[in-house]
Amino acid sequence: MMATLPPRSGPTRPTASLETEVLIIGGGATGAGIMRDLALRGIHSLLIDKKDLCAGASGGNHGLLHSGGRYVFSDPQSAIECREEGHILKRVLPQCIEQTGGLFVAVDGDDEGFAADFAGLCAAAGIACTPLLPAEARELEPALSERVVAAYQVPDATIDPFRLALENVNQARLVNGSIYRPHTEVVAFEKSGDVIVSALCRDNRSGETVRIVAQQFVNAGGAWAMDIARLAGCDDVRLLYSKGTLLVTHDRMIRRVINRLRPPADGDILVPGGTVSILGTTSLRTDALNAVQPTVDEINRNIREGMAMVPALAHARYIRAFSRVRPLLQAGGGADDRQATRGFALIDHHSQGIANLCTITGGKLTTYRLMAEKTADLVAARIGNTAPCRTAVDIVPDGEACRWTEPGAAPKLWYRAGDPDDTILCECEMVPQSAIDQIVRCAPGAEAEMTLEAIALRSRAGKGPCQGSFCGIRIASHLYDRGYYRDRTGLLHMRDFFNERFKGQRAVIWGQQMAQMELAEALHCGLLGLDCLDSPSETVTEGEAQS
Amino acid sequence: MIREERQFTVDLAVIGSGLAGFAASIFAINRGIRTAQIGNTGAVAYTTGYLDLFGRLAADQLLDDPWRGLRQLAASQPQHPLARVTEAEVRAAFDEFVAFLTEAGVPYGQAGERNVMALTPAGTIKPTLCVPSTMQGGVDALAARARCLIVDFRGLRGFSARQVVANLRQEWPQLRAEQLVFPGMEHGELYPEVMARSLEVPACREELAARIRDVLGDADVVGLPAILGMHHPHLVMAEMERLIGRPLFEIPTMPPAVPGIRLREMFEQVFPTRGLTLIPQQKVDAVRFADEAVRLSLADSYGPIAISAQTVILATGRFLSGGLLASFDGISEPLIGLPVTQPPSREGWFREQYMDKEGHPVHTAGIVTDADFRPLSAEGGPYDRRLFAAGLILAHQDWIRGRCGAGIALASAFRAVDAVGRELARSGGQSGKHQSAEGRRDV
Numbered sequence: 001m002m003a004t005l006p007p008r009s010g011p012t013r014p015t016a017s018l019e020t021e022v023l024i025i026g027g028g029a030t031g032a033g034i035m036r037d038l039a040l041r042g043i044h045s046l047l048i049d050k051k052d053l054c055a056g057a058s059g060g061n062h063g064l065l066h067s068g069g070r071y072v073f074s075d076p077q078s079a080i081e082c083r084e085e086g087h088i089l090k091r092v093l094p095q096c097i098e099q100t101g102g103l104f105v106a107v108d109g110d111d112e113g114f115a116a117d118f119a120g121l122c123a124a125a126g127i128a129c130t131p132l133l134p135a136e137a138r139e140l141e142p143a144l145s146e147r148v149v150a151a152y153q154v155p156d157a158t159i160d161p162f163r164l165a166l167e168n169v170n171q172a173r174l175v176n177g178s179i180y181r182p183h184t185e186v187v188a189f190e191k192s193g194d195v196i197v198s199a200l201c202r203d204n205r206s207g208e209t210v211r212i213v214a215q216q217f218v219n220a221g222g223a224w225a226m227d228i229a230r231l232a233g234c235d236d237v238r239l240l241y242s243k244g245t246l247l248v249t250h251d252r253m254i255r256r257v258i259n260r261l262r263p264p265a266d267g268d269i270l271v272p273g274g275t276v277s278i279l280g281t282t283s284l285r286t287d288a289l290n291a292v293q294p295t296v297d298e299i300n301r302n303i304r305e306g307m308a309m310v311p312a313l314a315h316a317r318y319i320r321a322f323s324r325v326r327p328l329l330q331a332g333g334g335a336d337d338r339q340a341t342r343g344f345a346l347i348d349h350h351s352q353g354i355a356n357l358c359t360i361t362g363g364k365l366t367t368y369r370l371m372a373e374k375t376a377d378l379v380a381a382r383i384g385n386t387a388p389c390r391t392a393v394d395i396v397p398d399g400e401a402c403r404w405t406e407p408g409a410a411p412k413l414w415y416r417a418g419d420p421d422d423t424i425l426c427e428c429e430m431v432p433q434s435a436i437d438q439i440v441r442c443a444p445g446a447e448a449e450m451t452l453e454a455i456a457l458r459s460r461a462g463k464g465p466c467q468g469s470f471c472g473i474r475i476a477s478h479l480y481d482r483g484y485y486r487d488r489t490g491l492l493h494m495r496d497f498f499n500e501r502f503k504g505q506r507a508v509i510w511g512q513q514m515a516q517m518e519l520a521e522a523l524h525c526g527l528l529g530l531d532c533l534d535s536p537s538e539t540v541t542e543g544e545a546q547s
Numbered sequence: 548m549i550r551e552e553r554q555f556t557v558d559l560a561v562i563g564s565g566l567a568g569f570a571a572s573i574f575a576i577n578r579g580i581r582t583a584q585i586g587n588t589g590a591v592a593y594t595t596g597y598l599d600l601f602g603r604l605a606a607d608q609l610l611d612d613p614w615r616g617l618r619q620l621a622a623s624q625p626q627h628p629l630a631r632v633t634e635a636e637v638r639a640a641f642d643e644f645v646a647f648l649t650e651a652g653v654p655y656g657q658a659g660e661r662n663v664m665a666l667t668p669a670g671t672i673k674p675t676l677c678v679p680s681t682m683q684g685g686v687d688a689l690a691a692r693a694r695c696l697i698v699d700f701r702g703l704r705g706f707s708a709r710q711v712v713a714n715l716r717q718e719w720p721q722l723r724a725e726q727l728v729f730p731g732m733e734h735g736e737l738y739p740e741v742m743a744r745s746l747e748v749p750a751c752r753e754e755l756a757a758r759i760r761d762v763l764g765d766a767d768v769v770g771l772p773a774i775l776g777m778h779h780p781h782l783v784m785a786e787m788e789r790l791i792g793r794p795l796f797e798i799p800t801m802p803p804a805v806p807g808i809r810l811r812e813m814f815e816q817v818f819p820t821r822g823l824t825l826i827p828q829q830k831v832d833a834v835r836f837a838d839e840a841v842r843l844s845l846a847d848s849y850g851p852i853a854i855s856a857q858t859v860i861l862a863t864g865r866f867l868s869g870g871l872l873a874s875f876d877g878i879s880e881p882l883i884g885l886p887v888t889q890p891p892s893r894e895g896w897f898r899e900q901y902m903d904k905e906g907h908p909v910h911t912a913g914i915v916t917d918a919d920f921r922p923l924s925a926e927g928g929p930y931d932r933r934l935f936a937a938g939l940i941l942a943h944q945d946w947i948r949g950r951c952g953a954g955i956a957l958a959s960a961f962r963a964v965d966a967v968g969r970e971l972a973r974s975g976g977q978s979g980k981h982q983s984a985e986g987r988r989d990v
């Protein structure tokens with residue numbers, strides 16, 4: 001959060017005005033996907049997010065590109081969509097995907113009938129599924145428990161949602177100059193009859209109001225979609241919310257995605273990602289959409305359940321935990337939040353007397369492209385554009401400044417370039433200063449001043465065991481050196497960055513992370529005094545009195 | 548291969564080689580107490596060189612007068628280690644410690660009546676009590692708003708002269724930044740320790756001085772990152788000042804940094820010459836309280852070591868140094884198994900906001916002691932008459948937010964060594980050899 005956030009209130013008089021064909025609200029995977037889709041059809045769009053790319057569910061998920069196996073029991077239609085979309089994404093977006101493969105395993109005590117049906121249901125959905133003996137499964141994944149009694153191999157994969165969003169935005173920018181604008185929050189719509197004329201948006205950094213005029217408006221607000229639709233007077237988006245909490249381990253504990261072969265429950269998926277793995281998830285009904293944080297209880301539950309599949313989770317070193325909210329489409333009386341609600345909804349708001357707004361919500365990261373296609377079909381039809389969707393066939397080009405989120409990419413490129421003067425700023429993830437320079441120069445969103453959080457989002461900086469406590473200091477000092485910071489802004493950005501990173505650490509600080517945290521706080525507060533930046537320092541007044 | 552066990556018999560075993568351990572050893576040898584000190588000396592490299600007494604009392608109050616702060620602390624937090632010692636003891640502890648450092652070749656300024664305002668590598672200002680003499684110039688230049696040049700070096704991460712200047716210029720307009728290439732280190736990353744050692748070579752000093760002269764402009768004083776030599780830095784600095792023709796000062800770099808390494812190397816050199824047994828790279832594995840002595844066991848690459856001591860000071864620090872252990876289920880003291888006072892559950896360790904002005908409850912967890920810093924057992928009495936604790940392992944303090952790391956270390960070590968002396972006298976262990984501090988310092 002910014003230091004100088006003005007109090008929340010209604011829109012003030014707009015001080016700036018922007019115009020586009022389509023305004024897309026929400027910079028998650030879905031919004032970014034729509035932006036790309038429209039651009040490939042020749043339609044100009046402006047994408048806004050109240051924070052930054054992937055601030056919502058897109059930046060807080062497992063990163064599992066579902067084979068569909070998880071949905072064969074509860075939602076065969078979703079299972080088929082996942083299979084088809086997984087296939088497409090592996091072809092058009094290979095730079096974001098690691099084809100790890102996945103296992104479904106049942107352990108001693110799990111419902112055996114459930115396990116027995118799995119292969120048949122996968123076959124029905126067209127999902128390749130190979131049964132394995134427990135010993136074979138353990139050979140593939142030595143970390144698996146001795147208690148595994150049934151195992152199947154499926155084509156699960158992992159996907160980097162940050163890079164996905166960046167690459168989608170980047171291509172749209174290149175194709176037709178579509179624009180991405182972070183820190184821009186819709187607070188009201190201005191209507192004329194059944195048409196929305198403009199959206200009034202608050203710039204969350206300056207506090208100013210910006211008017212955005214467009215022909216079509218797309219609400220891709222994820223869990224916030226109901227709130228956004230209501231700003232336009234639409235009551236036909238009905239969502240419930242479920243909070244999910246995930247943990248990040250210090251090491252990559254498995255090679256493949258490991259799913260528990262049982263009805264979805266806590267701690268039943270372990271996903272490898274770069275050098276770490278991600279364990280989750282819990283599912284709790286919530287009313288809160290913002291500032292959801294992991295609790296100690298959720299952490300304990302995930303670990304306790306995950307241990308049944310991978311016993312080493314009991315003593316693993318965890319470096320981070322995070323929570324996000326899933327929007328649950330309210331449909332007829334489903335009992336379990338994890339069931340029957342993973343499909344997506346595209347709502348055209350005709351019934352609400354509005355002709356140029358649509359809402360897309362629900363769904364999965366895995367189906368983001370399909371969601372974008374359906375949305376773009378509607379928008380294109382409404383403005384009379386007949387170009388076909390190309391996102392399933394056109395390959396997404398590799399954006400120069402987008403590649404830094406890939407684990408291992410920074411050290412590889414750095415090593416290849418072999419420039420001794422290009423010092424490493426983030427040691428955990430080997431991010432060199434050249435990467436930082438490139439990101440602040442030309443990554444999506446670089447048009448406005450970037451915070452350290454924004455830089456971290458576009459790179460691996462701060463994602464390692466030190467969670468940014470050292471590299472935050474080094475990157476700031478590098479940016480001072482480059483003249484990017486010229487006053488105390490850099491200190492405020494540092495403080496805000498450390499505050500933000502802490503939220504994901506708070507619930508998993510024990511063992512070595514406690515030592516890490518103590519050192520971090522000694523540096524940030526004890527030495528640099530970032531906890532006292534607003535305090536009246538006796539210091540200076542004292543000195544002035546003397547001089 | 549079984550190697551023969553080496554045995555040491557001492558009056559006092561100090562476990563831990565952070566500031567608290569070193570201070571305890573200094574106070575002990577000054578009093579003629581036969582002492583062994585065990586523990587990795589790496590911890591002391593974390594210090595910036597600044598010795599804090601007390602810099603921040605409550606949420607929003609940076610302290611100009613630490614002594615007044617201590618008096619307020621006695622009223623508001625009577626269990627705080629600094630509230631359990633007298634002002635006279637704190638002054639004596641700082642004076643004795645600083646005198647030892649100065650005599651041993653790392654000169655420090657005396658503790659004064661007020662905190663000094665010292666520079667940090669981010670261009671913020673930190674209240675502290677004593678600074679190395681090589682850093683005093685920065686305090687003075689800031690106070691006088693002198694015409695000052697800050698120099699940094701290409702390739703030295705985390706220290707940007709432009710950053711220091713950008714953050715201070717508003718209140719210090721005559722501050723200017725220059726970046727130089729360090730002689731002989733034209734490319735790649737620079738390490739302060741390597742730079743400091745190379746500045747002990749005259750040719751390197753001359754070349755660097757020439758480069759600084761080129762960019763001097765109208766500056767009356769020049770600030771550099773802390774790289775002015777590893778041994779006798781004040782001599783390296785004096786020589787550089789002569790070559791440049793202007794006074795210099797050092798600004799600490801991010802720890803672990805040169806000022807801490809200087810202390811570590813100095814202690815490792817000087818202590819053995821003062822009759823102290825220093826076992827610097829090892830950890831004590833076990834402590835057993837036998838009737839006739841406390842027995843410490845450990846091992847190094849040459850085999851097992853047994854230390855038989857009349858008294859023990861536990862100065863093993865907190866989580867970073869391994870003195871306390873935070874696990875999934877709670878916080879423990881791993882060496883002896885002392886009770887640790889702590890929040891009731893993990894949920895209560897940290898507040899929601901990292902920079903919450905109140906600080907985090909986990910930092911006030913630690914060892915509870917009696918007035919002589921003897922750890923208490925679960926039943927409430929001393930765990931063992933011969934066992935004392937000093938430094939950051941003590942409960943009821945938050946040294947990070949209080950800016951009182953060295954203060955707690957020195958003051959608690961001082962009181963504990965005093966009590967060790969009394970304990971030794973009582974048990975008749977070595978009363979004959981026990982001298983007063985004054986007696987020793989006359990030498």
Ligand SMILES: Cc1cc2nc3c(=O)[nH]c(=O)nc-3n(C[C@H](O)[C@H](O)[C@H](O)COP(=O)(O)OP(=O)(O)OC[C@H]3O[C@@H](n4cnc5c(N)ncnc54)[C@H](O)[C@@H]3O)c2cc1C
Binds near residue numbers: 031060281
């Ligand atoms: C814990 C968890 C684990 C998951 N794991 C997986 C998985 O492994 N695989 C998978 O395929 N799917 C997974 N999902 C689902 C997947 O993450 C989501 O379906 C997907 O990310 C939704 O993307 P989105 O763009 O629709 O919404 P979001 O990513 O939530 O984007 C909505 C955006 O709208 C912005 N916004 C909100 N209000 C406003 C406003 N007024 N003005 C401007 N902007 C606004 C927000 O800041 C946010 O960035 C998981 C979800 C959760 C919660």
Ligand SMILES: Cc1cc2nc3c(=O)[nH]c(=O)nc-3n(C[C@H](O)[C@H](O)[C@H](O)COP(=O)(O)OP(=O)(O)OC[C@H]3O[C@@H](n4cnc5c(N)ncnc54)[C@H](O)[C@@H]3O)c2cc1C
Binds near residue numbers: 594864
């Ligand atoms: C980043 C940082 C910056 C700091 N900056 C300042 C500053 O500017 N000013 C200031 O006054 N203070 C500062 N401090 C605090 C200061 O460095 C000292 O740590 C503190 O004042 C005294 O700590 P201590 O001796 O109690 O514990 P520590 O310094 O933590 O030392 C504990 C020692 O115990 C040893 N040990 C642990 N277990 C065993 C065992 N089983 N056997 C043997 N040995 C063991 C460890 O190896 C270590 O040597 C800073 C600390 C840090 C981490």
